[in-house]
Amino acid sequence: MKNIFSTTKIKLTALYLMIIMFVTLSFSLFIFAGVNEATEHAMEAQRRKMERQFLSVPPQFREHVVFNSYKEDAILQIREEVLYSLIVINLAVLVISATLGYYLAERTLKPIEDMLAKQKRFISAAAHEIKTPLTAMKTDIEVTLRDKKLNLISAKEALQRTVFEVDELSSLTTNLLAASKYNNGDVYRKEIKIFELSSLIDKVIKKFKIKASDKNIEIKIELKNEDIALKADQLEIEHAISNVIDNAIKYSNEKTMVLVTISKSENKKYAVIEVKDQGYGISKENIQHIFDPFYRENNARTRSKAEGYGLGLAITKDIIESYSGKIKVESKVEKGSTFTITLPCLEV
């Protein structure tokens, strides 16, 4: 892929260069032709003037006439100097536009190169995630088939394990579809409407009540500003906020608290949603990766305790950014994390 981009960069540079050189060369030719014509006229005018001077002298004295006003050499020198300057200017334009053209080609291609690299990483990570349950399933089925004394109970158990793996695969596929859908934000139609943020958050919190109470976690909501209205696809925003609240519960110890605060930014243009937990926290070296697809903190502290595919935050970030919003995180290991989502809101 790197090779394709290098050759395309060179091709684009050559194209920019051809266009610029065509313009400057035509312009130079035009100038030189103009200078040529003007000098021809000047020489012609001088010749005529000399002829007139010559004819005004009586014939017997003509052989002694000296013409000091004839400056053909000077005029030819001007022509040469113009030609020389034009060559120098064209060479300078060639060098500058080649450098600038390459830089511009690089800038034009960079976002495409980055997007393709991101897609490539996404596809290989997705393939890896799909392969793991498939391999487990295949091994399980093969072992069961090879068992000569297979009885009904073991067969049922094997089938149950297979159903579990199929469920895993199906939920992974749903997540993958969501991730690729939000990644291409503009391709599908959003159902944009105006809705109240606090009632949406109430709805999300209700959805997680049971999951939280299973771990004895209290979810509190603090409303700092009333009536914050958003204009967006409500389901998408619900999906994004749910992911963050779900994580706050997933990555917290029992008997802790999750605090959801809703407020407006100082300039009243943004809704600010803060989700603060007292959970495991995220280490400094991992925090920069948690929004990458399939990234999961790979340590016993978090991974063993919670299930997931590492797609939730990547999806959330794509959704939030598709509305020109931002998501950031601050975290301290064993103290907890605070995720802050900022979204443009309606000014009321």
Ligand code: ADP
């Ligand atoms: P998943 O939860 O499915 O693993 P996410 O994309 O939602 O995927 O999160 C990526 C990783 O970020 C998680 O695996 C976890 O390591 C870390 N993480 C996310 N939210 C929190 C949180 N509130 N506290 C601690 N770690 C978190």
